Amino acid sequence: MNVLFLGATRGMGRALARQMAARGDQLYLLGRDEDQLARSAADLAARGKAGAPGVGMCDLGDPTTFEPAIAEASAALGGLDCVVVTAGLFGTQDALEDDLDRAYTLLQVNFAGTVVFCEHARRALMAKGGGTLCVFSSVAGDRGRKPVGIYGASKAGLSAYLEALDHRYRADGLVTVCVKPGFVKTGMTAGLKPPPFAGEPEPVARRVLKAIDRGTPMIYAPFMWRWVMFVIKLLPRFVMRKVGF
Amino acid sequence: MTDQAHIEGWGRIPGPGVERFGENLDRLSEQPTLFRGLGRSYGDSSLPAASKPDVVNTTLADRVLAWDADTGVLRAEAGLSLYTMNRVFLPQGWFTPVSPGTQFVTLGGMVASDVHGKNHHVAGCFGQHVRALRMRVADGRVLEVTPTQHEDLFWATVGGMGWTGAILEVEVQLRAVSSPWIHQTTERVDNLADLVARLKEVSREWPMTMSWIDCLKRGKHMGRGIVYYGDWAKAEDAPAKFPPWSREITMPIDAPSWALNPLSMGLFNFGVYNSHVPKTKSGLVSPETFYYPLDMVRRWNRAYGLAGFTQYQCVIPDTAGIAAVVRFMEALTATGAASFLCVMKDCGPQGQGLLSFPMPGTSIAVDIPVKKDTAAIVAKLNALVIGVGGRIYLTKDRFTTPADFRAMEPRLDAFLEVRHRWDPERRFRSAQSVRMLGDPDLPGAA
Numbered sequence: 001m002n003v004l005f006l007g008a009t010r011g012m013g014r015a016l017a018r019q020m021a022a023r024g025d026q027l028y029l030l031g032r033d034e035d036q037l038a039r040s041a042a043d044l045a046a047r048g049k050a051g052a053p054g055v056g057m058c059d060l061g062d063p064t065t066f067e068p069a070i071a072e073a074s075a076a077l078g079g080l081d082c083v084v085v086t087a088g089l090f091g092t093q094d095a096l097e098d099d100l101d102r103a104y105t106l107l108q109v110n111f112a113g114t115v116v117f118c119e120h121a122r123r124a125l126m127a128k129g130g131g132t133l134c135v136f137s138s139v140a141g142d143r144g145r146k147p148v149g150i151y152g153a154s155k156a157g158l159s160a161y162l163e164a165l166d167h168r169y170r171a172d173g174l175v176t177v178c179v180k181p182g183f184v185k186t187g188m189t190a191g192l193k194p195p196p197f198a199g200e201p202e203p204v205a206r207r208v209l210k211a212i213d214r215g216t217p218m219i220y221a222p223f224m225w226r227w228v229m230f231v232i233k234l235l236p237r238f239v240m241r242k243v244g245f
Numbered sequence: 246m247t248d249q250a251h252i253e254g255w256g257r258i259p260g261p262g263v264e265r266f267g268e269n270l271d272r273l274s275e276q277p278t279l280f281r282g283l284g285r286s287y288g289d290s291s292l293p294a295a296s297k298p299d300v301v302n303t304t305l306a307d308r309v310l311a312w313d314a315d316t317g318v319l320r321a322e323a324g325l326s327l328y329t330m331n332r333v334f335l336p337q338g339w340f341t342p343v344s345p346g347t348q349f350v351t352l353g354g355m356v357a358s359d360v361h362g363k364n365h366h367v368a369g370c371f372g373q374h375v376r377a378l379r380m381r382v383a384d385g386r387v388l389e390v391t392p393t394q395h396e397d398l399f400w401a402t403v404g405g406m407g408w409t410g411a412i413l414e415v416e417v418q419l420r421a422v423s424s425p426w427i428h429q430t431t432e433r434v435d436n437l438a439d440l441v442a443r444l445k446e447v448s449r450e451w452p453m454t455m456s457w458i459d460c461l462k463r464g465k466h467m468g469r470g471i472v473y474y475g476d477w478a479k480a481e482d483a484p485a486k487f488p489p490w491s492r493e494i495t496m497p498i499d500a501p502s503w504a505l506n507p508l509s510m511g512l513f514n515f516g517v518y519n520s521h522v523p524k525t526k527s528g529l530v531s532p533e534t535f536y537y538p539l540d541m542v543r544r545w546n547r548a549y550g551l552a553g554f555t556q557y558q559c560v561i562p563d564t565a566g567i568a569a570v571v572r573f574m575e576a577l578t579a580t581g582a583a584s585f586l587c588v589m590k591d592c593g594p595q596g597q598g599l600l601s602f603p604m605p606g607t608s609i610a611v612d613i614p615v616k617k618d619t620a621a622i623v624a625k626l627n628a629l630v631i632g633v634g635g636r637i638y639l640t641k642d643r644f645t646t647p648a649d650f651r652a653m654e655p656r657l658d659a660f661l662e663v664r665h666r667w668d669p670e671r672r673f674r675s676a677q678s679v680r681m682l683g684d685p686d687l688p689g690a691a
């Protein structure tokens with residue numbers, strides 16, 4: 001499978017890209033830091049079966065980079081079967097309320113940037129008759145909650161977009177996979193106190209890979225968060241105002 | 246109990262500290278800060294000084310940066326674990342040149358402790374096989390440090406417990422193996438003197454050796470145990486299939502303080518020793534069975550309960566003779582402090598790392614559950630070790646006094662001189678360097 005990957009340099013993206021490389025998928029990495037991309041490409045070459053992935057520059061904060069990056073990747077790979085987006089930003093609600101420039105950047109990257117990137121990716125995939133688009137949203141988008149108001153809003157928008165894509169284009173061959181991670185221990189969440197059911201990147205990546213292979217439109221990872229969110233979605237407003245999560 | 250404000254080593258005695266995680270070690274080391282890996286050192290080696298409570302955890306920096314499958318030269322970020330190296334490179338016919346008794350260690354930790362393994366008598370320590378380090382030093386520079394470039398810093402960092410700078414990348418020569426299987430022989434020996442002699446004998450013929458000793462047994466069977474030795478199996482003798490990786494289980498909770506008592510530990514040892522029939526066994530085993538039996542139970546350190554434990558590891562030099570080993574074991578058994586795990590190993594020549602642990606002699610390692618008298622017991626054992634010109638292993642230690650350390654370490658001044666050259670303000674310091682080297686630890690100290 002030829003995979004275009006945005007976000008493989010760190011966290012869950014790193015873990016997922018390694019599993020793909022290990023089973024022989026051809027990867028092409030996009031990102032915003034040349035040095036980090038080169039390091040990740042070397043890592044995947046050593047661990048993988050398919051040689052060194054190509055790399056290209058693409059910043060979710062800069063929409064002018066999207067189309068050329070995707071075109072170049074597609075040409076280098078000889079066509080795309082799958083596009084994965086794990087890239088994203090996080091900030092605690094307190095930090096974002098204190099720094100509205102940072103909040104604006106996060107909303108821009110996680111929502112507007114990601115959606116427009118996906119539109120370009122969708123066109124590239126559908127031009128070849130279809131393929132899989134796997135994008136990381138979050139459980140934070142499932143319900144407006146005190147500790148993740150702004151970040152959660154960016155992911156709520158993204159989840160809604162991804163669901164609509166699935167409804168609109170599945171019949172035409174575009175398979176959309178929306179991943180909603182719960183708390184996973186990566187650099188993004190280091191420094192936060194892990195709640196019960198915190199996950200690790202490798203098992204999450206295994207679950208996501210299965211969902212990609214099967215074309216599951218939406219998954220929670222780790223699995224337990226499906227039930228956690230099920231309960232949280234049922235809680236009445238007066239309870240949500242009281243509790244800390 | 247590793248939470249926001251406390252960190253612990255493998256022996257589970259906590260100290261104040263806050264871990265900082267990240268993939269980019271260059272960025273995380275902009276301010277000189279102690280580094281730690283997987284925290285498998287037992288005592289306070291990987292704990293920060295109380296006045297500088299930040300410590301960088303390297304485990305997210307785990308990328309392979311260069312790999313040459315023809316020559317076996319590997320370059321990687323310092324947080325790459327041996328666990329991953331085994332899974333990626335053993336199927337390609339390459340293994341770490343030196344392996345400790347657990348694969349849950351990082352490259353940086355293996356260099357900083359200059360670890361030794363079952364092949365010490367033929368391969369030396371890990372540092373012997375390191376070709377280059379990329380380091381952050383105290384003045385803020387990032388340097389390529391090799392046995393020929395900044396040579397003094399290189400050999401002070403190998404075995405230097407993180408006190409000379411932060412290791413960002415490691416380049417090491419892996420060793421080619423003839424197959425991924427190990428041909429192992431184990432022999433039961435029923436007393437200490439015979440066991441030490443047998444260990445020396447097999448070490449002359451076999452590249453990988455060690456022994457397990459029942460150090461609870463007194464009288465004429467004192468020091469009875471099992472000698473293990475082996476080598477990588479030749480390709481033609483090995484099964485065609487790759488040995489299966491074992492599935493680990495996790496010790497789910499802390500054992501209550503009474504769980505490990507003389508009776509339960511004695512029963513365990515009795516079981517291990519007496520189930521070893523016939524007297525000599527041979528066969529092909531997986532590298533995990535041979536090297537990492539303890540890794541089968543994740544977090545087995547919980548077996549010692551919340552009070553924690555320490556490991557006492559020393560080397561008794563060959564110059565003192567087998568009699569000195571017997572005397573040491575007698576003293577150890579007499580303290581009644583030892584638990585079931587006691588490992589004995591024959592060490593080869595001393596390496597070039599200025600504070601590397603091994604020297605020609607017999608290394609003895611034993612777990613000691615922490616009680617009120619633990620410091621006194623360590624002091625007593627240290628006195629014996631100093632008396633015969635031996636030394637202890639820093640990466641296991643928590644209780645040795647600065648005076649004892651100085652008495653057993655004639656190389657200390659040479660090390661301190663190099664450290665002073667590279668880090669005059671001793672900015673890279675740990676709880677252990679405060680305790681052992683008298684590093685400043687006043688609140689607000691730079």
Ligand SMILES: Cc1cc2nc3c(=O)[nH]c(=O)nc-3n(C[C@H](O)[C@H](O)[C@H](O)COP(=O)(O)OP(=O)(O)OC[C@H]3O[C@@H](n4cnc5c(N)ncnc54)[C@H](O)[C@@H]3O)c2cc1C
Pocket residue numbers: 255279280281282283284285286287290291303323324344345346347349350351352353354355357358359360361362406407408410411412413539640641675
């Ligand atoms: C079950 C078990 C068996 C063992 N068997 C053996 C054995 O057979 N032989 C042997 O030699 N050892 C053995 N050890 C000890 C272990 O190999 C060492 O303590 C090793 O250093 C642990 O690696 P780590 O990544 O966990 O390092 P940590 O414990 O996190 O750190 C150890 C030291 O290295 C320093 N350090 C770590 N990373 C860096 C870096 N990137 N830059 C600078 N300094 C750094 C730390 O500051 C600290 O002083 C064993 C330990 C266990 C738990």
Ligand SMILES: NC(=O)c1ccc[n+]([C@@H]2O[C@H](COP(=O)([O-])OP(=O)(O)OC[C@H]3O[C@@H](n4cnc5c(N)ncnc54)[C@H](OP(=O)(O)O)[C@@H]3O)[C@@H](O)[C@H]2O)c1
Pocket residue numbers: 006007008009010011012013031032033036058059060061086087088089090109136137138139140180181182183184185186187188189
């Ligand atoms: N971890 C969790 O608990 C959790 C929970 C729910 C949802 N999620 C979501 O899951 C995804 C992955 O999370 P993670 O924890 O693996 O994150 P991470 O470790 O912080 O990695 C984030 C990745 O995104 C890339 N990135 C960030 N901003 C970018 C930009 N403007 N342009 C291009 N790339 C950019 C980073 O690249 P650089 O190397 O260049 O920085 C990095 O590869 C994210 O979308 C996150 O929101 C995570």
